[in-house]
Amino acid sequence: MKIIAFVGLPLSGKTTASKIAEEMGIPVVVMGDVVREEVRRRGLELTDENAGRVASELREKEGMDAIAKRCVPLIREKLGEKGIVVVDGIRGIAEVERFREEFGDDFVLINVEAPIEVRFERALRRKRDDDVKTLEDLRRRDERELSWNMGEAIRLADITIENVGDIEEFREKVREIIRHFVPRVEVEVETDVHPTEDVEKVKKTVLNLFPDASIEVEESKLLARTTNLSRFRELLRMQRILDTARSEMISGRRGKSVVVYLNKQTAYVSRINFADEDAILSPLKVTFRLYDVDFERFLDYLTPETRDGRPVKEVDRL
Ligand SMILES: Nc1ncnc2c1ncn2[C@@H]1O[C@H](COP(=O)(O)OP(=O)(O)OP(=O)(O)O)[C@@H](O)[C@H]1O
Numbered sequence: 537m538k539i540i541a542f543v544g545l546p547l548s549g550k551t552t553a554s555k556i557a558e559e560m561g562i563p564v565v566v567m568g569d570v571v572r573e574e575v576r577r578r579g580l581e582l583t584d585e586n587a588g589r590v591a592s593e594l595r596e597k598e599g600m601d602a603i604a605k606r607c608v609p610l611i612r613e614k615l616g617e618k619g620i621v622v623v624d625g626i627r628g629i630a631e632v633e634r635f636r637e638e639f640g641d642d643f644v645l646i647n648v649e650a651p652i653e654v655r656f657e658r659a660l661r662r663k664r665d666d667d668v669k670t671l672e673d674l675r676r677r678d679e680r681e682l683s684w685n686m687g688e689a690i691r692l693a694d695i696t697i698e699n700v701g702d703i704e705e706f707r708e709k710v711r712e713i714i715r716h717f718v719p720r721v722e723v724e725v726e727t728d729v730h731p732t733e734d735v736e737k738v739k740k741t742v743l744n745l746f747p748d749a750s751i752e753v754e755e756s757k758l759l760a761r762t763t764n765l766s767r768f769r770e771l772l773r774m775q776r777i778l779d780t781a782r783s784e785m786i787s788g789r790r791g792k793s794v795v796v797y798l799n800k801q802t803a804y805v806s807r808i809n810f811a812d813e814d815a816i817l818s819p820l821k822v823t824f825r826l827y828d829v830d831f832e833r834f835l836d837y838l839t840p841e842t843r844d845g846r847p848v849k850e851v852d853r854l
Contacts, residue, residue, distance in 0.1 A: 539615075539620075539622075539643045540714065545650075545681060546681065547655035547659050549650065549699040549706060550624070551624065563622070565621055566624045566625055600685075618719075626645075626689060628688070631689075632688075632692055647696045647697070651700065721827065723825075725742050725758075727758050735753055746762045765838060768808075775808060776845060779842055781838070784810045785838065786835070795823050798822060837854050
């Protein structure tokens, strides 16, 4: 999964970038909507002034990351749709830190950059009431944002996009980056860790099949996630169980997901054996979420049809 957010100086193109993502069908969580929701909840009129006051109050009472915190459940909910969400409206470092803490490396911060003269021209064209009227105003606003929080957030960005050309050029750049992050498939492995089992061993079992999975263990439940299927694919081929695996995948299909169960004990020695849902010592429940790939292609990539034990059709990439 990926959570993408844009930061940058005033008028650099952050909102435009989020809109481009939205046009691509990517779910967008707008941080300002969370504030507006709170304004409504308090029975206040929906004005910029009230929104500003409520936002400041929330930050004062609940910390500088108050709005980010409230966005987290919304982000998690929307992640289920495509495995990727764009967050619009980051204002400062505390919010970046909150998202990093929640989502780790899955959180990607993108800095949108344009020289002050270009941004000033856009202000003149945009003519929003609160937009700057002179280049000097914009310089002061830049300094204010930099000295507050935005400067730190910009320094922490993973990627920088320059927005100096026309809108089409910018659209293409944003689309390319987003396309790169849209997961085609995500794998989730779930299992119970019984009191008689060693957690480290169960982790190793999962890593045997999905070596770069990120793993969380909470109470007695283990949950692992990755978008990399290559080791699992290789093991199916090495063990020559493509036909069995293919029919398990077909019968495990549930809409846009595929669910199969694997024997935990054999997986510990890197062997894939399909199991029943209620196998003893609870099996590994493996869910493949197909976000951006057809079921047929997924099937042909992971478990191609075979003749005389060899794949009939090779699909090397999802
Ligand atoms: N490449 C571009 N070519 C022409 N106009 C652009 C380009 N990128 C953005 N704009 C325009 O510049 C203005 C500012 O863009 P946008 O609102 O996306 O910036 P922002 O970083 O969200 O600004 P702010 O932080 O001030 O709200 C908008 O009117 C937008 O349509």
